[in-house]
Amino acid sequence: MDLFPLFTQLKGRTVLVVGAGPVADRKIGLLLSAGAHVIVGAHAAHPQVQARAQAGTIELRLAPFDPAWLDTAWFVVAATSNTALNRQVAQAAEARRIFCNVVDDAALSSAQVPAIVDRAPLTIAISSGGSAPVIARRLRERIESLFEPALGALAALAQRQRLAIRQARPQLRARRDFYDWLLDGPVLGALRRQRPAEAEALLTQALGQDTQAPVGKVVLVGAGPGDPGLLTLRGLRALNEADVILTDRLVSAEVLALARRDAEVIDVGKRVGGPHESTQARIHALMASHARQGRCVVRLKGGDPMIFGRGGEELQYLRRHGIAYEVVPGITAALACGAYAGIPLTQRGHAQSLTLATAHRRHDTVAPTTARSTPATTPAPDTGRTHVFYMGVERLPTLRQQLLADGLAPQTPCAIVENGSRPEQRVLHATLDTIETQAQAHAIQSPALVIVGDVTALGAELGWFGTTLGTLPSRAHDAPLQTCA
Incomplete structure (x- = not known):
């Protein structure tokens, strides 16, 4: 062990900072957060340091370094760009047996300021002894994700x-x-x-109780669209706390790989054409059974649990049965697929509003695109709106007819994002008139999201991920798209 780790109580105690530039200001901020009385000495001061002095949070001395400044100090930081001055400060501190940190100079320092994870009063410090501060900062970033606020x-x-x-x-x-x-x-x-x-x-x-019986709970977690990098930090923590994970079909294997290794994983995904209601009843029963055994149950859903994920129904069930629950939102497919396809769902001059709908309805009908379905005899096209349809591929013919009946033009740009955010992502560009035949020609399959509106044409220009297929709308280009990976 090269350095002895030590946490110091600086509250109300004097710390001297020599130097008043941006680097010094960062150290000043850390010291103030620890409650230190900070004296800053320098020839000139950065505006931020001057602002601290004017606010009365520090004492600023605009003068050449004077070793007498150390007489009341418990700790000193040398943060100037002058190596000779930094050495002078370190030598003066050594003579007085005061610990000194010289920024970016481990050889001159008798103390190091570590990378900090602050969960006060819980504090985690990582130090490389000044030899590799970037590595220490990267480790701090990883640790930050593991320790919730x-x-x-x-x-x-x-x-x-x-x-x-x-x-x-x-x-x-x-x-x-x-x-x-x-x-x-x-x-x-x-x-x-x-x-x-x-x-x-x-x-x-x-x-007041002799023993604590285990208390179970259910956490509804949005797994995002598939890319494990889009899982939230809170979602990751929940997966590492889980005793039981009830996972949907759309949750990627890469996301499940992040879960606690000894958690029991149960596949409760619904299949196309399967008995959805009986499957949902089984999910309710499993949540209740495991939670009542004192287990932490994670109900893991693709996308966001509260957007076409029956999250509300599951919360109602849990509340009726007195089972504790939490909800961890996830990045819903509309946002992720749009971003990964380079399609801004809203864009000035193209779309000022956004509709999220599911093409699957309880009685096997297609959701209307407006609040009230518009008869085909009196069309009311809404060219300033982007429509996003979840689970729309299987009902694409009916969906296309409904959109045309609602007054959208046959040349309206469309896109289908298949396996959005995953390595096998494909984006099919077409028009409302050709979307059905193009989807058949390219064998587009679920999971896929249908996006309709002028903004989809921008994806041909802005797309950056996966493979792009199809023909551009005539209003944007006449040539077919290039396939890219």
Whole structure:
């Protein structure tokens, strides 16, 4: 071990920063967040440093370095671009036995400022001893994704209740089990939901009980469209906390690979033409059964659980049966497929509004494109709107007829994004008049999203991912698209 890691209490104590440029200002901000009394000395100061001085948050001394400035300091940071001056500051600190950090100079430093993950009062520090600060920062980024912000509030709550916990659980083993329960149980969930009073009440109630029976819950998690990089940090944490994962057919294997290794994974995906209602009833029963056994159940859905994912129905079921639940939104297919196909769903001069609809209805009909279906005899075209249809490929002929009946022109640009955001993504460009025959010619299959409106023509120019197929609308180009990978 080259350096001894140490956390210092600087609250109310004087720290000297020599230098007042942008680099120094970043160090000043960190020191102020720790409650230090910061003195800054320099010939001249960056406007941000001057603003701090004017606000009274620091003491600014515009003068040449004076070793006497160190007389009241507990710690000093040399952050100038003058190597000789930095060495002078380090030598003066060494003579007074004061730790000194010289920015970007490990040889002159007696202390290093690490990369920090702040979940106060929980703090995680990563240091390379000044030899590889970029690596330390990259590791900090990874660690940031693993430790959710609510952990800070949990640590603060445990700190306030520390004496009560010791008195209620005098045996070390029982106390450790209680802290495990704090991390895995409903207290952290209440803090995630910004309900600190509820969290404290749950902790107090648990302290009055001899044992803590495991309390299960269900977390509805949006897995996004398929690219594992689009999974949210909160979604990743949920997958790593799960005891049981109920996964949909559209969730990619790459996303599932990020889950906790010993979690039980159950495929509950619906199949085209299958008994959807009985499958949904099975999902409800599985959620309830596992949660009542004290397990953390992740209901993992492709896209976002609250957009054509029956998330609301599942929450209603859980609420009726008294089962705790949370919702972690995901990036819905419309946003992801549009972005990965280079299609802006709204664009000034092209589309000022957006409709998300499903081509599947409970009674096997196609959703109307407007709030009230418009008779074909009195068309009301809406050229300033983008229409996005989920699950539209199987009903493409009916969908096309409905759109034409609603008054959209046969030459309206369209696109179908197949396997959006995945390595096998294909984007088919066509017009409303040709979309059906083009989809058949290219054997387009689910999962695929249908986008209708002028903005889709922009995808031919802005597309950047996967393979592009089809023929451009005549209003944009006359030549067929090039196939690209």
